[in-house]
Amino acid sequence: MEATVGLLFLLIGVSYGVETFCDARQDGAQCLGSWGGTVFVKLMDQASGAPRIDWMKGATLILRWRNNAIVANTIMSRSEFIPNNGTFRINNLRNSDSGKYTLNLFDSEGKEKITRNLQLSVEGQSPIRVGAISALVFYLILLLVCVIILCVQSKKQKCKEKLNADLTYIDVRVVQQQGRKSVKQNMEEEVEYSQIKTAGDFSRIKQKT
Numbered sequence: 001m002e003a004t005v006g007l008l009f010l011l012i013g014v015s016y017g018v019e020t021f022c023d024a025r026q027d028g029a030q031c032l033g034s035w036g037g038t039v040f041v042k043l044m045d046q047a048s049g050a051p052r053i054d055w056m057k058g059a060t061l062i063l064r065w066r067n068n069a070i071v072a073n074t075i076m077s078r079s080e081f082i083p084n085n086g087t088f089r090i091n092n093l094r095n096s097d098s099g100k101y102t103l104n105l106f107d108s109e110g111k112e113k114i115t116r117n118l119q120l121s122v123e124g125q126s127p128i129r130v131g132a133i134s135a136l137v138f139y140l141i142l143l144l145v146c147v148i149i150l151c152v153q154s155k156k157q158k159c160k161e162k163l164n165a166d167l168t169y170i171d172v173r174v175v176q177q178q179g180r181k182s183v184k185q186n187m188e189e190e191v192e193y194s195q196i197k198t199a200g201d202f203s204r205i206k207q208k209t
Contacts, residue, residue, distance in 0.1 A: 019037060
């Protein structure tokens with residue numbers, strides 16, 4: 001149990017310590033992140049002076065920058081946009097963060113002038129889920145071992161009971177045979193005594209005659 005808990009905390013610590021840096025200034029860039037880790041996505045050299053910036057994940061707006069200010073950040077609780085170097089940081093990566101991201105840059109008239117795509121892939125699974133699965137497997141193995149031990153003990157007990165029953169049966173047979181032998185001996189002794197008595201009576205009668 002202690003080993004399982006230790007493995008769980010180790011996985012959590014390793015996952016949360018991974019940082020990835022991605023350059024999204026080239027269209028079609030590929031980015032790989034780790035579950036629970038942090039990814040730094042460089043969207044541009046700097047955001048200062050850009051009239052409008054939209055960063056989308058599919059059809060969902062992630063970041064909107066307009067007139068040197070952040071207008072919207074839908075994942076603000078675990079992200080930060082750094083205008084000075086045009087980097088967007090996402091903490092505590094999840095599998096749901098994987099997908100295609102699109103950066104749209106607009107001019108002062110609101111016309112789209114640059115579009116760049118980024119593919120982000122988050123690898124790994126939740127350490128809590130992994131730990132839960134590991135703990136479940138551990139307890140299943142422990143349960144299986146306990147069942148095997150109980151079966152072995154039960155089998156030994158049954159063998160012992162059968163052996164005791166066989167010994168009891170043998171004792172009964174021996175006693176019965178001894179009893180039968182005693183009865184037979186008594187009957188033989190009585191027959192022999194009767195024969196001797198009869199022979200003696202016959203001898204006396206013959207002497208009288």
